[in-house]
Structures are given as C-alpha cells and as structure tokens.
Amino acid sequence: MGNEDLAFWLSWCIEEYAAEKNMSSSDVAANFEKTGILEYLSENAEILHTQGRDYILGSIDDFLKK
Numbered sequence: 001m002g003n004e005d006l007a008f009w010l011s012w013c014i015e016e017y018a019a020e021k022n023m024s025s026s027d028v029a030a031n032f033e034k035t036g037i038l039e040y041l042s043e044n045a046e047i048l049h050t051q052g053r054d055y056i057l058g059s060i061d062d063f064l065k066k
Contacts, residue, residue: 010042013060
C-alpha cells in the first residue's frame with residue numbers, strides 16, 4: 001500500500017471510529033496516536049482493509065482494550 005493509500009486508509013479508520021463512538025475526529029486521532037493504534041493499523045493495513053467496517057472497528061476496540 002502506497003503512502004497516499006495508507007493516509008486515506010488511516011483517515012477512514014479515524015472518521016469511521018469517530019462516527020461509531022460519537023466522538024470528534026481530532027479526539028480519536030489523538031487517542032489513536034497516543035495508544036499506538038495508528039502503528040497497528042499501518043502495519044496491518046493490507047489485511048484489515050479487505051475486511052468489513054464492523055470487523056475493522058471491532059479490531060480497533062480489541063486493540064484499545066489491551
């Protein structure tokens with residue numbers, strides 16, 4: 001996945017998670033950076049982006065519970 005595609009993918013994850021949790025995108029982005037989820041999403045983008053929205057958001061929740 002190229003840098004531009006990865007940036008779009010991470011933005012999509014942030015926006016979708018923010019909508020799901022009724023949070024601001026900036027709060028979600030800050031939380032994702034602080035918790036390391038952006039690195040996790042980047043490293044697993046090739047696999048995760050082929051999954052559905054619910055699976056991806058569930059994976060984010062699972063990661064954040066650790």
